[in-house]
Amino acid sequence: MSGKSFVAQLRTKPEAREKLIAxxxxxxxxxxxxxxxALVYELFQSDADPDLFLCIATFRDDAAFDHHMxxxxxxxxxxxxxxxxxxxxxxxxxxxLG
Numbered sequence: 488m489s490g491k492s493f494v495a496q497l498r499t500k501p502e503a504r505e506k507l508i509a510x511x512x513x514x515x516x517x518x519x520x521x522x523x524x525a526l527v528y529e530l531f532q533s534d535a536d537p538d539l540f541l542c543i544a545t546f547r548d549d550a551a552f553d554h555h556m557x558x559x560x561x562x563x564x565x566x567x568x569x570x571x572x573x574x575x576x577x578x579x580x581x582x583x584l585g
Contacts, residue, residue, distance in 0.1 A: 489582045490526060491552045492545040496577040499538050503571035508532075510568045511542065517560045518544075524551030538573070545583060 499507045511530045518528040524547040533539040546552040555561060569576065 489584065490545050490547055491549055492527070492543070492581040492583060493552075494579050494581065495542040497540040497542060497568075498573045499540065499571050500573045501538055504538060507540070507568060507571040510564050510571070511540070514560065514564045514568070517564075518555070521558065521560075522551070522555055524548070525555060 497507065508530075515528050515530055518525045522528075525544060526547060527543060527545040529543050531541045531543070533541075544555075546555060
């Protein structure tokens with residue numbers, strides 16, 4: 488079974504940038520501590536545009552992704568992350584190959 492990955496593009500409101508970074512950093516830390524089937528969970532900030540971020544994650548399989556979506560800290564952290572955004576998050580899913 489192939490892994491499930493997503494790439495989320497997040498554009499934050501300038502005044503909410505630090506809050507978004509803090510929330511995403513906490514989320515990343517908790518994912519790494521509590522989700523062994525989350526193989527990759529990274530947050531990147533654009534060098535050219537400090538309000539533009541990419542969150543890239545890879546899960547072992549669909550079940551691991553589903554678990555991520557249901558875990559308690561996801562429910563606590565994602566709504567305030569979304570409140571920081573200047574526009575809707577762009578989210579695309581991928582399958583790892585090879």
